[in-house]
Amino acid sequence: MTKLKEYPIDGKYGKFGGKYIPETLIPAINELEVAYEKIKNTLNFKKELNYYLHNYAGRPTPLYFAKNLTDYVGGAKILLKREDLLHGGAHKTNNCLGQCLLAKKMGKKRIIAETGAGQHGVGTAMAAAVLGLKAEIYMGSIDIERQKLNSFRMELLGAKVHSVNSGTKTLKDAINEALRDWITNVKSTYYLIGSVVGPHPYPMIVRDFQSVIGKEIKSQLKKFTTRLPAALVCCVGGGSNAMGTFYPFLDDNDVSLYGVEAGGLGIRTGKHSATLSVGSEGILHGMRTYLLQDKYGQINDTHSISAGLDYPGVGPQHVQLKDIGRAKYVTCDDNEALDAFFKLTRLEGIIPALESCHAVSYAMKLAKKMRKEQNIIVTLSGRGDKDIDQVIKFSKKYISGGKVGDFSTK
Amino acid sequence: MISRQSNRIEKKFNELKLKKQKGLICYVMGGYPNPTSSKKIITSLIEGGADIIEIGIPFSDPIADGPIIQEASFRALQNGITPDICLNLIRKIRKTYPLLPILIMTYSNILQKRGFKDFMESAKDAGTDGFIIPDMTIEESKDYLYYSKKLGLASVFLVAPNTSDFRIKKTLEVSTGFVYLVSVFGTTGMRNSFNNYTLTAIKKIKKLSSNNNNISVGFGISTPNHVKLMSNIGADAVIVGSAIIQMVNRYKDNNIDNLQNRLKNYVTSLKVACSET
Numbered sequence: 001m002t003k004l005k006e007y008p009i010d011g012k013y014g015k016f017g018g019k020y021i022p023e024t025l026i027p028a029i030n031e032l033e034v035a036y037e038k039i040k041n042t043l044n045f046k047k048e049l050n051y052y053l054h055n056y057a058g059r060p061t062p063l064y065f066a067k068n069l070t071d072y073v074g075g076a077k078i079l080l081k082r083e084d085l086l087h088g089g090a091h092k093t094n095n096c097l098g099q100c101l102l103a104k105k106m107g108k109k110r111i112i113a114e115t116g117a118g119q120h121g122v123g124t125a126m127a128a129a130v131l132g133l134k135a136e137i138y139m140g141s142i143d144i145e146r147q148k149l150n151s152f153r154m155e156l157l158g159a160k161v162h163s164v165n166s167g168t169k170t171l172k173d174a175i176n177e178a179l180r181d182w183i184t185n186v187k188s189t190y191y192l193i194g195s196v197v198g199p200h201p202y203p204m205i206v207r208d209f210q211s212v213i214g215k216e217i218k219s220q221l222k223k224f225t226t227r228l229p230a231a232l233v234c235c236v237g238g239g240s241n242a243m244g245t246f247y248p249f250l251d252d253n254d255v256s257l258y259g260v261e262a263g264g265l266g267i268r269t270g271k272h273s274a275t276l277s278v279g280s281e282g283i284l285h286g287m288r289t290y291l292l293q294d295k296y297g298q299i300n301d302t303h304s305i306s307a308g309l310d311y312p313g314v315g316p317q318h319v320q321l322k323d324i325g326r327a328k329y330v331t332c333d334d335n336e337a338l339d340a341f342f343k344l345t346r347l348e349g350i351i352p353a354l355e356s357c358h359a360v361s362y363a364m365k366l367a368k369k370m371r372k373e374q375n376i377i378v379t380l381s382g383r384g385d386k387d388i389d390q391v392i393k394f395s396k397k398y399i400s401g402g403k404v405g406d407f408s409t410k
Numbered sequence: 411m412i413s414r415q416s417n418r419i420e421k422k423f424n425e426l427k428l429k430k431q432k433g434l435i436c437y438v439m440g441g442y443p444n445p446t447s448s449k450k451i452i453t454s455l456i457e458g459g460a461d462i463i464e465i466g467i468p469f470s471d472p473i474a475d476g477p478i479i480q481e482a483s484f485r486a487l488q489n490g491i492t493p494d495i496c497l498n499l500i501r502k503i504r505k506t507y508p509l510l511p512i513l514i515m516t517y518s519n520i521l522q523k524r525g526f527k528d529f530m531e532s533a534k535d536a537g538t539d540g541f542i543i544p545d546m547t548i549e550e551s552k553d554y555l556y557y558s559k560k561l562g563l564a565s566v567f568l569v570a571p572n573t574s575d576f577r578i579k580k581t582l583e584v585s586t587g588f589v590y591l592v593s594v595f596g597t598t599g600m601r602n603s604f605n606n607y608t609l610t611a612i613k614k615i616k617k618l619s620s621n622n623n624n625i626s627v628g629f630g631i632s633t634p635n636h637v638k639l640m641s642n643i644g645a646d647a648v649i650v651g652s653a654i655i656q657m658v659n660r661y662k663d664n665n666i667d668n669l670q671n672r673l674k675n676y677v678t679s680l681k682v683a684c685s686e687t
Contacts, residue, residue, distance in 0.1 A: 011549075018549070018550050019547055019550065020518050020545045020546065020547060020550055021545055021547060022473065022474045022544050022545060022568070022570070022592075023544075023567075023568045023569060023570040023573055023592065024570035024571075024572060024592060024595060026547065026570075026573065026577070027570075027573070027574065166477075166484070167470065167471065167480075167484065172471060176471050176472075176473050179473045180473060180474075180476075180596075180597050183473075183474070183595065183596060183597060184595055184596040184597065185595070186572065186595055187572075187595075280523075281522070282522055282523060283517075283518040283519045283522045283545070284471060284519060285471075285473075286545070288522075288550075291519070293519070293523065296492050296493055296520070296523060296524075297469070297493075297519040297520045297521075297522065297523030297524070298469065298470040298487060299470045299471055299519075
């Protein structure tokens with residue numbers, strides 16, 4: 001039987017993935033595929049990427065036993081993989097450094113990227129700055145409004161930010177616009193996709209660069225226990241931190257994998273981003289995957305308290321994992337995420353990104369049902385500084401008149 | 411076996427060759443700005459001299475399209491245009507023009523959502539002759555080609571200026587009706603002028619193709635001079651979309667007669683250029 005780690009086969013994860021793109025991009029995609037296969041295992045590339053990951057970005061990130069949270073919940077041990085401590089404030093930097101370095105080896109000097117919450121945009125701007133590349137970032141005008149700070153950070157770092165006013169003016173439209181730029185400037189430009197989405201080979205490349213998360217977890221865990229973790233829990237928008245965490249464990253069948261999607265205001269309201277939970281098969285952004293769409297195949301608006309999960313598609317490898325039952329995909333709504341935000345903040349002194357709070361929230365539910373000697377690992381994909389405005393806006397329960405109320409976890 | 415319906419495209423190209431004319435393919439957004447006007451718009455294009463009509467089915471995420479067609483898609487969807495409304499429009503046009511070649515241009519997900527089989531059967535039933543799907547690659551086209559063949563629908567694939575010789579040959583083999591040469595690096599939309607690479611691309615594909623292949627050039631073409639330029643190099647037909655859509659986008663008053671007249675005159679000026687080569 002084919003091991004799960006061996007996918008993609010012919011660019012596909014089961015029947016998902018593939019390449020559905022305008023013909024102009026075919027030479028670029030083929031060039032990328034060939035270059036990546038050639039460059040990825042060279043000593044020179046591995047050394048250079050490792051250098052930047054360790055000395056510049058701060059890897060390895062800690063695997064932290066959240067004792068206070070564990071005691072509060074009661075049940076399995078909860079450990080946090082601290083991608084929030086990575087340079088840039090999120091796991092995105094792993095992929096940005098990897099792909100920018102790859103682009104440089106391919107002789108591409110102009111990098112374009114899309115961004116939703118702005119974390120991938122910031123990561124791209126940083127990696128481009130340090131590696132001497134020119135970066136242009138596409139961001140929906142509504143997202144720029146929601147994440148002004150990140151858009152400003154990108155500009156500070158020397159990137160040009162293009163405001164996207166088409167369609168829903170959010171992440172999916174930023175991807176459309178980046179693809180249009182790429183079609184226009186295909187010879188000179190490298191498109192740096194920020195998640196495990198898009199046409200083959202992107203879902204594979206992004207997964208590979210993010211797999212450093214799972215690999216580190218495997219070796220760090222040895223300090224705590226000889227056993228593999230009982231469960232891995234990650235948030236899923238496009239699904240890059242989750243795929244990077246899951247991948248090294250795919251063929252360890254005793255490890256349960258949980259992807260947590262944004263339940264938004266509740267699945268029944270239709271205002272959510274729970275693509276795997278309630279979406280259906282479709283074709284968008286170069287891939288066959290699951291989509292949130294209407295009965296005619298038009299892509300739906302999505303909602304989440306966290307802009308980083310606000311995407312109507314999902315990485316094709318996640319669809320395969322769901323289809324064969326290897327991973328389970330669940331949802332966590334806005335309120336549950338906020339609740340987890342405050343719990344982690346107060347109990348552990350960690351301000352997490354709202355994206356990551358979805359994973360923390362589900363891990364707490366899961367831990368309660370599990371035994372004390374079992375371990376749950378949550379990938380804390382990013383830090384929450386960028387979300388403070390959002391938290392103030394949505395957490396009237398905890399904050400009134402600009403002051404934090406007497407929320408207590410004791 | 412190619413059915414009679416798919417033959418409308420072949421027949422048209424044969425007829426044009428006999429008349430020593432180049433073909434004029436006109437694109438409209440189905441049901442836009444509304445279903446009634448849309449039918450009238452198509453009528454004026456045909457009366458102006460369009461040889462083949464491409465009807466766009468709006469999609470929420472049209473990555474191959476520039477701002478003009480994006481705006482039309484967006485507004486069509488806001489006005490509630492569905493694939494079924496577009497198929498009904500085709501049915502009506504077909505009744506009036508039994509010999510007119512009609513193609514649907516849309517994105518993969520519109521077919522995927524209903525299922526390639528169902529969607530293509532409905533399209534065939536409405537009187538469609540084939541499909542142009544800009545995000546459908548040869549690699550992913552197994553189902554699409556299977557039903558195209560089975561139903562006798564043309565499957566028009568696209569070729570770009572940077573497509574390799576090997577791939578052009580493969581595309582010439584699988585593409586039916588015609589091959590769509592994308593003239594520029596970029597999305598749909600009017601261009602003032604064309605670079606040499608466009609002309610090189612036309613020459614290259616002509617050299618690689620046989621007499622059975624019809625090469626239609628599109629993206630950016632909007633003036634009679636453009637038409638002559640492409641024709642002189644060897645294009646068998648030209649495709650005009652954004653220039654037509656822009657006239658429709660700008661149509662704000664309710665004077666449909668005025669728009670029809672302008673469209674008809676515009677198309678005639680292009681068709682005249684098609685006949686002068």
